[in-house]
Amino acid sequence: MFRVPQTCKGVHPLRFWPFIQARCTFSPAATTSLQFISDGYENENKDLDFKLLFSSCTNVHLAKRLHALLVLSGNAQDIFLSTGLVNLYANLGDVSFARHTFDQIQKKNIFTWNSMISAYARVHRYHEAVNCFYQLLLTSCLQPDSYTFPPVxxxxxxxxxxxxxHCWVLKLGFEWDVFVAASLVHxxxxFGFLGVARKLFNNMPVRDMGSWNAMxxxxxxxxxxxxALDLLDEMRLDGVKMDPVTVASILPVCALSDDILVGILVHLYSIKHGLESDVFVSNALINMYAKFGNLGHAQRVFDQMEVRDLVSWNSIIAAYEQNEDPITALGLFKEMQLVRIQPDLLTAVSLASIVAQLSDHRNSQSVHGFVVRRGWLMKDVIIGNAVADxxxxxxxxxxxxxxxxxxPVKDVISWNTLIxxxxxxxxxxxxxEFYHMMVEHIEIIPNQGTWVSILPAYSHVGALQQGMKIHGRVIKNCLxxxxxxGTCLIDMYGKCGKLDDAMSLFYQVPRKSSVPWNAIISCHGIHGHGEKALKLFNEMIDDGVKPDHVTFVSLLAACSHSGLVDEGQWCFNVMQEKYGIKPSLKHYGSMVDLLGRAGRLDLAYNLIQNMPIQPDASVWGALLGACRIHGNFELGSIASDHLFEVDSENVGYYVLLSNIYANVGKWEGVNRVRSLARDRGLKKTPGWSSIExxxxxxxxxxGNQTHPKSEEIYEELEVLTAKMKSLGYVPDYSFVLQDVEDDEKEHILTSHSERLAIAFGIITTPPKSTIRIFKNLRVCGDCHEATKFISRITEREIIVRDSNRFHHFKNGICSCGDYW
DNA sequence: GTAGGGTTAG
Structure with missing residues (x-):
């Protein structure tokens, strides 16, 4: 209760009253209180209930009106009222106004300071909270009290x-206050100082629910x-029951440690003790079930909630988004707007991820705009990273x-995202290049995510030595x-031709999930070791690891590369019947490839015709490739008709088709395909090869001629070609799409990127050492033949990895047995 | 008029 002081005679403070009344809605109680101010001005002996007045201000707008009123009535310097205002602004989330009001107060007491410090802490402006504490010590003659320490x-x-x-707490003697002690423990x-925390906790003379929860x-x-779970047990033995706070703390841990059993037990406990009605508990349950991938349970908890807050909506949206159901997630986002819950930054993070999964570029820009308009991009790096991703x-x-x-601020995840x-x-x-830029920023410390970003890039270009450097850093930095x-390293070694190293690494990583198994199976596949891939698959099953759709993509590809037709068909059946995995386009593509290469074109075509999903270019492309190998130009033209319907842009397919015509001497067809490609103005995917x-x-x-060693490379190739020809090499012009004279065609073949890289390898590395080449497309048939000759002439092992598999050339023979 | 321990993230 408060008595209006006699300070502002002369000006009626409430001459603004009608103005305020017209614009603000106060509760009836507050209206009475305001009337009291008015009356109090007239009759200075009336008591006013300002508490009511404060509580009736439900938004910053109203708070400002009240503030103006207090200033006008000369009450702004009153210590009770002004501290009340600081709290009011803080509760409404406007900490800058709270600070402004705080700064205006001339004679602050410890309540005022405590209010300001806790205001900062509540909105997570921790740095300012601590600064405010030190300001209190340095600029005022006041002593902090037991209320000061918990927020600080x-x-x-x-x-x-x-x-x-902690030293200040001890110095001022507050270590036995139950709130302060709990804050210290927490x-x-x-910070992971569990021993210290435990000791403080054990020494507490009084323990309440909050103390247990803090620990x-x-x-x-x-x-x-x-x-955490041990302590929970101890608490139970002590006869203390879990409250909503305990439950909301423990549930995320169940998700983290993948302990679905404890999670469900805690859920049952919550139901039994009526804790589910707590919104924090329900939100935590939604999040836990989402992490277990159990959307049904998450949805049920959400449906049963009587009160849903922003976190509830964010959690259920993220649940669907993270379990790859962006459509439902988007629907929930719309529903959330219908019930007028304002989205926040975290909603936007999910939204960005939803749109990413839908890969709809137009919506990407809307989300970007949505975020920019609210100024969130400048506010938090997380949303920036999500938008970039x-x-x-x-x-x-x-x-x-x-x-x-x-x-404005970039963290390690921003860099990882871009890499x-x-x-x-x-x-x-x-x-x-971007990774090298990142390393120059010493304040950015690479983490596991960095290695996962950069290693596939090294694998891609075959940078074995640089990949091994990363391996070294990983060993040095990670426990x-x-x-x-681990899987990226396995993949890197495998794709750089070091299958043994990949294998020994495989036995060092945790193998409970399918992830490393998929990688090692795929590695064996691209090296043409189909049998070993199947053996690993059986080992995986014996170890109780459940194969997923990726496992079968790797496995089918492995069978295909090794010509294991029966085994491949077996895999395709097992996948559906035993593991209930519906074949995707990738599986069909592999199957068509497997059957087609083995000459079972009829079966391959039959499979395509009976597909329950629409075949895409990769499926038809696989059939076309098989037609080229087996010179079946009738089926080839059927395949290409379908192919150009679904993808008329990929020049590689035109090359394939013209090869088919050329092989059976149908030059008319060759010309037709060539002009078709030309008319459509197709840009060829530039072929490149790399060597480390x-x-x-x-x-x-x-055709590269800008390399510093270009001249030597072409000289070397000229010498090699002459030697090759004397050993019986005949250039295969069907691999040249351009309509030019034969000697020009020979020149084109000779300047294929793989040959330039091999020649560079020959002139820059010691004689007889192994040459490793990477090519982004499939290795050209003529180059394949040529490389066999080169391996014989130079007595070198030449390992070529193309977009499909490995070719190991030695003494004029290729490991793929020309089955590719 | 002031305080501790709780849920969502790229």
């Missing part, structure tokens, strides 16, 4: 600040699942780069080998 302890961002604060356990939640936020997944590399450049963006959009060299980093010499990757494009 929460605000300590690191152990150095935390220890300093702070130490949050448990500290463990939880630190990811110490086992300790959204563009990356939509293939808009330039947009992703622009978002990245515009970020992945380049790598996944086929720009491996750019990804590598254990993360499954994903002395830690440096050199990339050669077909």
């Amino acid at each position: 302890l929460k605000a300590c961002g690191n152990m150095v600040d935390g220890k300093k604060m 702070m130490y356990s949050r 448990i939640s500290g463990f939880c936020q630190n990811g110490n699942a086992a300790e 959204m563009y990356a997944k939509a293939g808009s590399v330039d947009s992703a780069r622009r978002v990245f450049e515009g970020l 992945t963006c380049y790598a996944q959009n086929g720009l491996a060299s750019e990804a590598i 254990y080998l993360d499954v994903f980093v 010499v002395n830690n440096k990757v050199d990339v050669f494009y077909t």
Whole structure:
């Protein structure tokens, strides 16, 4: 209760009253209170209930009116009222106004300071909260009290600040206050100082629910699942029951440690004790079930909620988004807007991810605009990264780069996002360049995500030595080998031709999930070791690891590369019947490839005709490729008709078709296809090959003449071609699409990128050492033949990895047995 | 008029 002081005689403070009444809605109680002010001005003895007045201000607008009123009535310097205003603004989330009001107060007491400090802590402006505490010590003659410390302890961002604060607690003698003690316990356990936290906890003379929760939640936020669960058990033995706070702390830990059993038990406990009605508990349940991939349970919890807040909506949207159901997630987002819940930054993060999954570039721009309009891009790096990733997944590399450049703060994930963006959009060299730029920023410390981004780029261009450097860094920096980093390394060694190293690494990584198994099976496949791939698959089953759709893509490809037709068909059946995996386009593509290469064109065509889904270019392309191998131009033209319907842009298919015609001497057809490709103005995917010499990757494009060693390379090729011809090499012009004279055709074949790279290898590496080449497209048939001769002439092992598999050339023979 | 321990993230 408050009595209006006699300060502002002369001006009626409430001459604005009708004006305020017209614009603001106060509760009836508040209206009465305001009337009281008015009356109090007339009759100075009336008591006013300002508490009511404060509580009736439900938005910043109303608060400002009340504030103006207090200023006008001369009450702004009153210590009770002004502190009330600081709190009011803080509760309404406007901490800058709270600070402004705070600064205006001339005689602050400890309540005022405590209000300001907790205002900062509540909105997570921790740095300012701590600064405010030190300001209190330095600029006022006031002593902090037991109310001061809990928010300040929460605000300590690191152990150095935390220890300093602990000293102040001890100095001023507040360590036995139950709230302060709980805050200390929580702070130490949050930073992983579990021993200290435990000691403080054990020494507490009084323990309430909050003390237990402080200790448990500290463990939880630190990811110490086992300790958290142990303590929970101890609490139970002590006869203390879990409350909503305990449950909301423990549920994320169940998800983190993949402990679905405890998760369900805690859920049952919550139902039994009526804790489900707590919105934090329900939200935590939704999140936990989402992480277990159990959308049904998540949805059920959401449906049963009586009160849903922003976090509930964000959680259920993210649940669907992260379980690859962007359509439902988008529907929920719309529903959320219908019930007038305002989205926040985290909603936008999910939204960006939803749009990325739908790979709809137009919507990408709307989401980007949505985020920019609200100023969120400048506010938090997380949303910036999400938007960059959204563009990356939509293939808009330039947009992703622009978002990245515009970020006020870039963290390691921003860099990782861009590296992945380049790598996944086929720009491996750019990804590598970007990684080198990142390394120059010493404040950015690479993490596991960085290795996962950069290793595939190194695999892609075959940079074995640089990939091994990363392996070295991983060993140095990480205590254990993360499954994903481990798998990337396996993939890198495998794709760089080091199958043995891939294998020994495989036995070092955790093999509970299908991820590393898929990688090692795929590695054996591209090396043409189909039998070994099947053996690994059986081992995987014996180990109790469940194969997924990726496993079968790798496995079918492995069978296809090795000509294991029966085994491939067996896999295709097992996949559907035993594991209930519906074949995707990739599986069909592999099957058509497998059957087609083996000459079972009838079966392959039959399979396509009976597909329950629409075949895409890769499926028809596989059939066309098989037709070229087996010289079946009738089926080839059927395949190409379908192919050009679904993809008329890929010049590779025109080359294939013209090869088919050329092989059976139908020059008319060859010319027709060539002019078709020309008329459609098709740009050929530039073929390139790379080779790593002395830690440096050199990339050669077909016809490249700008390389510093260009002259020597072409000289070497001329000498080689002459020797090859004397051994019986005849150039196969059917691999030349251009309509030119034969000697020009020979020149074109000789300047294919793989040959330039091989010649460069020959002149820059010691005699008889192995040459490793990478080609982005399939190796050309003529080059394949030529490389056999070159391996014989130079007595070198030449390993060529193309977009499909490995070719191991030695003594004039290729490991693929010309089955490719 | 002031305080601790809880849910969502790229």
